[in-house]
Amino acid sequence: xxxxxxxxxxxxxxxxxxxxxxxxxxxxxxxxxxxxxxxxxxxxxxxxxxxxxxxxxxxxxxxxxxxxxxxxxxxxxxxxxxxxxxxxxxxxxxxxx
Numbered sequence: 001x002x003x004x005x006x007x008x009x010x011x012x013x014x015x016x017x018x019x020x021x022x023x024x025x026x027x028x029x030x031x032x033x034x035x036x037x038x039x040x041x042x043x044x045x046x047x048x049x050x051x052x053x054x055x056x057x058x059x060x061x062x063x064x065x066x067x068x069x070x071x072x073x074x075x076x077x078x079x080x081x082x083x084x085x086x087x088x089x090x091x092x093x094x095x096x097x
Contacts, residue, residue: 010067013052013092015085017073022048022081026055034059044084052088063096 011033014025022038036051038044056063069089073082 011061011065013055013066013069015048015069015071015089017071017075017081017085019074020081022085024048024051024055026059026061040081042080044081048084048088066092066096068093 012027014027016023016025017040020040022040022044023035024038025035026033034055036055038047038051056066069092071082071085071089073079073085075082077083077086
């Protein structure tokens, strides 16, 4: 008789943009597990993926354990920060989700 296999946690990343601050949250369902913040100074394109990687490493998670990346922004899509975040999320969800 085989033992039960434990189900791996499926996490979600929320990229939240408020008042020029970018907060990357690691979520387990609706519960915030951990987060990191970036003060946006025209460098999000260089910082976003390394910060996500740091968040995953801090929580001993692999890319495949993140089911989805979402973006919540108080800015419209005309702002570069929002466009970068949405592009990262869409690319992640297409390739890893």
